[in-house]
Amino acid sequence: MHQPAQGYGQGPGFGPPSGQGYGQQPGYGPPQPGYGPPPGYGPPGYGQPPKKKKTGLIVGLVVGGVVLLGLGIPGGIFASEYYSSVGKAPVSQQPPAECQVSPEVLNKAVTTSYQGVRENEIKAGKIVIKQYGCSWLPPESDNVHDRSLQIMVYRHEGPDAEKRAAESSAGSAAPSERQQQVQGIGEKAVLVTLDTDSAFSGAELRYTQGVYVVIVTYKGWDKGFFTNSPIPPAESAEAAKSVGAEIAKKLPR
Structure with a gap:
């Protein structure tokens, strides 16, 4: 079975975001009374998590596609040969x-x-x-x-x-x-x-x-x-x- 190419899984940029900005941000003091993030949101200044890079996935799909294409060509030739007829239509005359x-x-x-x-x-x-x-x-x-x-x-x-x-x-x-x-x-x-x-x-x-x-x-x-x-x-x-x-x-x- 074809093995995924290197990087087809955990690629660069995968995993939790860096510690900077994950907790209290520099320059921010303690939250004021009555303030704070709405329920269900992360701490102030975190925003959206960084997007996962798809480099490894793309490389894996390309390599996998090339391998499948390489396997498909001879496989198609074998299939064409296997399913070809080994017989012939009968002649119209009868045996003596x-x-x-x-x-x-x-x-x-x-x-x-x-x-x-x-x-x-x-x-x-x-x-x-x-x-x-x-x-x-x-x-x-x-x-x-x-x-x-x-x-x-x-x-x-x-x-x-x-x-x-x-x-x-x-x-x-x-x-x-x-x-x-x-x-x-x-x-x-x-x-x-x-x-x-x-x-x-x-x-x-x-x-x-x-x-x-x-x-x-x-x-x-x-x-x-x-x-x-x-x-x-x-x-x-x-x-x-x-x-x-x-x-x-x-x-x-």
């Missing part, structure tokens, strides 16, 4: 069947603003891999949950499509990544933790089902006034698994 997620799951993940899909096709002779990439962000009204949800769906076609899907990247996380097997989603599923030493965190679910390979990535952080906070690990894991489970139910087996 491969990426559809219920509003309940999206609301819980705070990623309700659909940002569209990217489709691609890779061909090598009779071998075909079709890709669908969908993404969601928080709504425009959110200024805290700086998170994103991404779904990648790969459909293998052509000779040995199911075998190629089963041998793909679902279980090939790097040794440095923390992963665990997940039961009940697809045929082979792993959950990879994306937590770091910074505020960035999240989880990624990778699984195979028939000719499909699905990767669900939920990542980001929670914005604070001065510092950001990671998404609680249990929340990231739950979001990734909930989305992955819904996608798996709709994919052909």
Whole structure:
């Protein structure tokens, strides 16, 4: 807390008036009979007490104002950044069947603003891999949950499509990544933790089902006034698994 500047309180001139003239004044004899000050007044010659000097008060207010102004400028910058939106308005199109997620799951993940899909096709002779990439962000009204949800769906076609899907990247996380097997989603599923030493965190679910390979990535952080906070690990894991489970139910087996 800012300390008042020196002189912001008892300043020069504060306190009782000097002794001179406080009692009987020089040149005055004893009061005459029947005379004297009216009731409630001070002794003759005292008059009004000297005015208190406001130098200390003014200096304190000026210094305090400068400090508050100095604090207000960065505070305003922090406030402007904190209250800025972390989301976007949704696009007008709807997700394809491969990426559809219920509003309940999206609301819980705070990623309700659909940002569209990217489709691609890779061909090598009779071998075909079709890709669908969908993404969601928080709504425009959110200024805290700086998170994103991404779904990648790969459909293998052509000779040995199911075998190629089963041998793909679902279980090939790097040794440095923390992963665990997940039961009940697809045929082979792993959950990879994306937590770091910074505020960035999240989880990624990778699984195979028939000719499909699905990767669900939920990542980001929670914005604070001065510092950001990671998404609680249990929340990231739950979001990734909930989305992955819904996608798996709709994919052909």
